[in-house]
Amino acid sequence: MDKRIGILTYRGDKGFGDPAYLRRLVEEGMAMGVEVYVFSPQDVDVVFRQIKGYEPFGAGWKCKWREWPDIVIDYYRYYPLEKHRQYLPIRQGSLFRFANNRFANKFLVHQLLEQEPELNQWLPETVPFSKRNLGDMVKRHPRLYLKPTNGTGGRSILRIERKGERFLLCGRTKKQGQKNEILSNITSLSQRIKQWTEREKRGDEMFFLQQGLDLNLLDDRTVDARLLVQKDGQGKWRLTGMGMRVGPVNSSTSNLHGGGTALPAGRFLSNRFGLDLAELIIYQCEELALLTVEKLEEHFGQMMEFGFDLGIDTEGRVWIIEINPKPGRDIFRKLGQLERYQQAVRRPLEYALHLLEQDSVVSQ
Ligand SMILES: Nc1ncnc2c1ncn2[C@@H]1O[C@H](COP(=O)(O)OP(=O)(O)O)[C@@H](O)[C@H]1O
Ligand SMILES: [Mg+2]
Structure with a gap:
């Protein structure tokens, strides 16, 4: 049976929040032979059980009524404001099968992880x-x-x-x-x-x-690492990739949305710390991410992907700064790592299909 994946996200007067990524997601779905459409809470027609689903059309989007999705990936970036009031009833109700569980705010996540003896050493x-x-x-x-x-x-x-x-x-x-x-x-x-x-x-x-960590790996600039960890089509955690983000001069943050630029992790770290230490740092980043996702699932149930913001201080020590449950993956596109970018876009779709397959095994 053909599967249908809905992508839940916010759409306001100015359209979708991250249109380039959503566009690519629908296109990759098509290339995989899966129906993927994007929708927002206001597009859900509960009475007739249909969804106004969006797909790219030329430089913009077109929408039409669609059948109910078999599974939904939640990419909605919620925060408690009036314009988001329709999100929680949809997310908390039983209307949809979701591929990704809900997560908590970053302070609570930090508090949970602090209680894990193996993780404590990585946490500021x-x-x-x-x-x-x-x-x-x-x-x-x-x-x-x-x-x-x-x-x-x-x-x-x-x-x-x-x-x-x-x-x-x-x-x-x-x-x-x-x-x-x-x-x-x-x-x-x-x-x-x-x-x-x-x-x-x-x-x-x-x-x-x-x-505050000393992340000035370059003069007067905040530099940190972004590591993307995702479930694959077999439901296994995989490291999709890692890149460095360099903030503008004298900025306190490195975020790409705040004017940061992307650099390849291996090359940057070996220039800064030498090859041996760079390898060790990257190895630690990967190990700590895999260990952390395991612990996070014990608290939050099955998760789909995380973007780790990792600090590497001037001594070469690794720290967990933030764990994003709905991460951007633009860093790979900006690094020109186009295959990795494609993989980063496809993996959530492959994982969603994997969950559907598992459902059908259980119900047989
Ligand atoms: N404790 C810290 N020490 C040094 N730099 C930090 C610290 N916390 C955040 N930063 C810098 O600020 C950026 C944004 O912080 P983060 O917690 O990831 O918030 P956001 O959700 O806005 O990305 C980080 O990527 C890092 O560059
Ligand atoms: Mg961040």
């Missing part, structure tokens, strides 16, 4: 933001990061650097405005951060403080 110290925690953390770490629990693309992140008695702030607002400031004491720092959290928060999200 992380605490909720409060005046007291700030006072405590600035004493112990020369730099700190303040981050919102539901952030993406480096938005609303502040780096706090202690220079003698003073504090240097560097960050980017949710509207991409650059923020640089010097504060002369801890009281004004604390007030400024409180103000920042109130202005920058989306819905009722909270902010947390994290030990």
